[in-house]
Amino acid sequence: MIDASQNRSGIRGDSVRDGATVARTRRDFLRSAAGVALGSTLRRASWARATASSAKRKVVVVTFGGGARDQETFALEGQENIPHMMRELIPQATFFTQVVNRGILGHYVATASLATGVYETINNFASLPPQSPTVFEYFRKDLKRPSSDAWVVAPSNGFNRIGESSHRSYGPGLGARVILPKHLLTAATSGRRDDYQHLLRDNYEAPFYAPELAGSEFELQQLEMILKLSVNDFKAHAQTLSSPDELSVYIAHRLMQQVAPSLLWITMHDIDIAHAGAYSLYVDGIRRTDRLCSDLWKAIESEPEYAGKTTLFILPDFGRDSDDDAGGNGFQHHRTGDALSRTTWMLVAGPGIRQGVALDRPTESTDLVPTLGAMLGFSPSLAQGKPIEELL
């Protein structure tokens, strides 16, 4: 959230970059380092031709709660932090350099906006469902899919309501099933958390506060029934991991193996340690997230239920403040609403998606759900965005 009087500081910013400048710079970095070409906005992907029937198509969406700035990622000095993105993923993907979030820059409400295609205005820090129907509800209702076919894996307790909205035409019973791996681990360890504290880090955006759980979170007993994972095995594996996002990716991979949902949404959060102001921890989070995205792509390519028929979307929910804005404190927050904090990117890879292409034209965060609808065959009638034609 911003401080509305931040610009009364008397200290002026050196420059203010607009979203288009951010996008052009981002593309130039990619062209120089990853060899991507500037894409034409007129040329479409061959997604529909390249993939199996819509009933077999799958989508995995990875969002970051807490964006990473170009200077720590795509800029020349930052590319050392994202080797997997630069060498493995971007050359296989269509990369959108200018995804603008015009909504509230809080992680829960922004993720809800991504999931509904509407700029939500719910309280970022409350345990509330989105007001507009989610992609999961459109998907399940229109395509008559069972609850087992749409899942969300999210690290923070505040995200337990992300799976289904309060909308009267959708809502209860039509949403995604939600796993909060940290909550699961807490339950599995029966409160004896000494060996797992590193996996139970909290919501960095509101570091002193986490809302009480409410809604239909994943129950511990389903660990064995659905994930085919004993509590002891889960605990043992958890001890080999180093962060909440590693735990989330582990659970997501397990879901892919045991349930193989067609729509899987994973929200990561490690990068958001930036709010604590420790730059080294923020960069560690970027490096870890880069590796985990690569791990997920490898899992998609190696799992029979996913290989060759899955489209992967990776996008931060928004950016972070620039060093140039005197109203902020650089990488630490996303409070100024400046161009860098509002402009993020999106990577899309999979069968039929053009490879090694960067597209500069602006898209919005709310375009994700209509694009998924066009891909999977449902109608997100209340979403505000538009399908991204270059992906269809």
Add this chain to the structure above:
Amino acid sequence: MLPRDLKPEQFAVYPLEARKLVTDYLGTLKKLPLSFVPGLLRELIDYDFKFPAEQTAHERELAKVGSLSNDQRKEWFHEFEEINVSAQLEAFDWVKFPAQFVEQLSAHLWSTHQLDAFRTASNDYAERLRVAVPPQPPPFPRLGITVIGKGVASYDDPLFRKLRPHGAYFTRVNPENGLRLLLDAAAARAQKHPAPYGHWYIDGGEEADHAAELTTVSYRALEPARAALLGRIQTELARPGMGPEALRTVLAQLRPWDLGVGAKNHGTAGDEVLERFDIKLLTEGSGTQIFSTIFAQWAAREALRRAQPLTLLVRFAPRQRQRPMNELITAVAPGPELDPVGSLVDADMGAYYNWLNQQRLPGAEQSSFLVWFEGHNRALVIGPSMPRGTESTSAADLGQLLAWAA
């Protein structure tokens, strides 16, 4: 209530000097928009406890706004006039609680998609004010010194990468007695050019011996206040209905005496200006309560922004290792495990931010800056006479570097 309805008696709760200043300009305030006035009052209500540079800036701002003709005032404030403020906010007691109003206004601006318009209005106003009332240059060139890497025995990765394009990088610096030399240099400036809150020493750990002329803030000295604050946070979080916004409001209302901060922390006789500054570092900063590196960087940022010091020496110290937040806030552990190398990386970025924030102040073109890897032979100097983007293998001590920086 709208600004046009303001009356002198509504400011009875304001401290003496603030009340006088506001009532002197009441006629001006009554003509300004609701989206603007509470933000100004949020600053003015603390006028009695502001640094001299801030007080002067507020006085000059009010004088300028008060001198605007009707047409000029319309031009200056029309963007604020166009911001839609809800009836609920209008009914809020923003005279008495301007900071809380601003928090609620922020949420309102985000949810009504008016943030960008407000941001533009704020930037345009700041620019108009800067042109009309140019910031006063310092009486002599500023000097910023940042010391990083305390406790790191060796580190071979590059340092100062963001600063190198702006100055000269030295790789054969004699580290002997380096900190003492830098503190003495800061003290000498303070003695030669005395100015209230004009020369600062901020330490992310325990402060070293230093001259009394230096305004001093340290993480160690505030440890009791941090412990009291974390205890307060835990108590507040246990209350029904408590959320992050309500918690922020509670923290914003804390005063030095609520956290046991008093004159003994600074060795001065009841310096409430500095005590309030200290408390705000902990209650308004993010992460300052738990990590010493962000404490030092944020303290430097706020000192530069608010006091506009002529000399600022910032020494970073190792922060505790990352642990889950609920564990970090449980208490101030007696000897937590430290992360010296991670802290060095934090401080390297912090040094860059210190320089950026110094360069935002008047007189930037004449300012100098030195950053040193404590105990080692690497340093970087930026100054009007230093070549940019260069590297020197000349042997030098820190005193020589400071002389060259000027």
